[in-house]
Amino acid sequence: MNITKQAVIDNYIPEQLSPGNTAEAFAPSNIALCKYWGKRDVELNLPINASLSISLGELGSRTEITESTDGVDQVKLNGELLYCESRFARKVISFINLFRRELDQPVSISTVNNIPTAAGLASSASGFAALTLAINDFYGLGLQPNVLSAFARMGSGSASRSIYQGFVEWHKGNREDGMDSCAERLDLDWPGFRIGLLKVATGEKKVDSRAGMQRTVESATLYQSWPQQAAQDLATIKRAIDDHDLELLGQTAEQNALSMHATMIASWPPLLYWQPESVAAMHRVWELRSLGIPVYLTMDAGPNLKLLFQSEDEISVRDAFPELMDLDIVSPFD
């Protein structure tokens, strides 16, 4: 029988809570260089493979929790009060419910994402990380970052990585309660490292990541080789970051992302997040590389690209991708 989130969390919070009046926390978005794809435990979001990401500095989510003044829970997103039945509100409320024990105190939760809308980034990672940090503060839990990372992971897998800035590794872990499946900041930086957020298509995804990875694990024979690919890529990427070797990092991160998409494409029904514009942009990246510009791509479960390059090539990248606005180019170590 599987352990529930509630059972895991109950071990870490006091019987009696003494909440404050207000708490606020920020967490960055993150882009995985070695992707998380596939769960070994769907309830706790325990991954089949370890992953590694770069956090996006000031781009992310800010969450404020205050006592609710009108006797019911309230959820705001980007300043707008949501219906409590909305998908986002239900996710937030059921997450905070895991922490309030018997406490009968309604709260108001306000989340603001400052991710440029044009970037096409998911906000669930930064959102659940910021919410977890704010809960820790609001209820005075005093938990360590690794525990907060594991808790954020139960909201959304990749939120475990958004607890930290910089390069972050999310350990796969082995424990049944998942408490060793948490992220840690790597003691590595790379001031010249740049990420270009290239949005190529709009529109809601028909299949979300959660359902997508489940379909892949269940139906793609090729997925069997993914854990091995991810393990070797993670080791290589750490070495490449340590050496500031963009070619090695870029090649490995790009092959990792494309291998993840390959497992989706090999699923049934086929899971192709790419649009025609995605493929056009991919060919543009490869064309640019054939001209000697060291730029690499990574992609998540969606149609958009993220470009990986160094500050010295920013002008060439902007020339080739004039749709990149200033805000779409992120310097994680500034």
Add this chain to the structure above:
Amino acid sequence: MNITKQAVIDNYIPEQLSPGNTAEAFAPSNIALCKYWGKRDVELNLPINASLSISLGELGSRTEITESTDGVDQVKLNGELLYCESRFARKVISFINLFRRELDQPVSISTVNNIPTAAGLASSASGFAALTLAINDFYGLGLQPNVLSAFARMGSGSASRSIYQGFVEWHKGNREDGMDSCAERLDLDWPGFRIGLLKVATGEKKVDSRAGMQRTVESATLYQSWPQQAAQDLATIKRAIDDHDLELLGQTAEQNALSMHATMIASWPPLLYWQPESVAAMHRVWELRSLGIPVYLTMDAGPNLKLLFQSEDEISVRDAFPELMDLDIVSPFD
């Protein structure tokens, strides 16, 4: 040490040849429903997995061999005399050289492909099959179809399947000389089966199939699971053909083709034969299926699609893909 083509062929042809004056043979193109991808022997074109195809009836290659009147070998393609250094001429001459022993008799070889240019089909399968059949006749070799299939395979892997009409299985084989790696016609037909040849992009491929499969085998971790995928798909497809079960056939053939492309996408450097138009057409197929029209896709190492459906749905398919001309819809059992 590997066996050479010449050593294999020498075992099957007489010491002394007595060529006729002229010979002519036709061989059909074929579309694999379970793909051939990856070689265990590059010299002999021995495959890592068995494959299964449908031949395209009257669409294919006709090859004529005659004594050369001017003392040198001549190669014609679609009526045009080629330079002997051209890629096509060199391939044809070096193939026929395997069969002529010491015989000092120049020949004229003329190949005509009647595959609609717009279809974007490769002609090497039908070309090498027709050439092998014509060689058998010209030199009076009297070889059986399974031997001819194995010989055609040494020219181009999938040519082994173009020796036959109908549904054809190419056995993987185990022998070192590859003579059990030959195709056989399955005793199954399906009069209502239709194939739509949907060309979506033009232009020479940058990486040919031979180089592409080599790159995949050497660099894609995900390729490790391909042989298992192919083996299970082949068994399922035979059952689906036997039952005239288009849904089972289509699902299996589509997942098989996409899994093959997935192994390419997971290679390094990435091998993406798809163009933006390919992805647009793929989404159109899936959209059509979501409307209840049973149409499935398969794709080879290129940007074009082949649609699999039944005669009863031809009108719906033509409505959705008005670019399909009459000649682009093939009825293999007519």
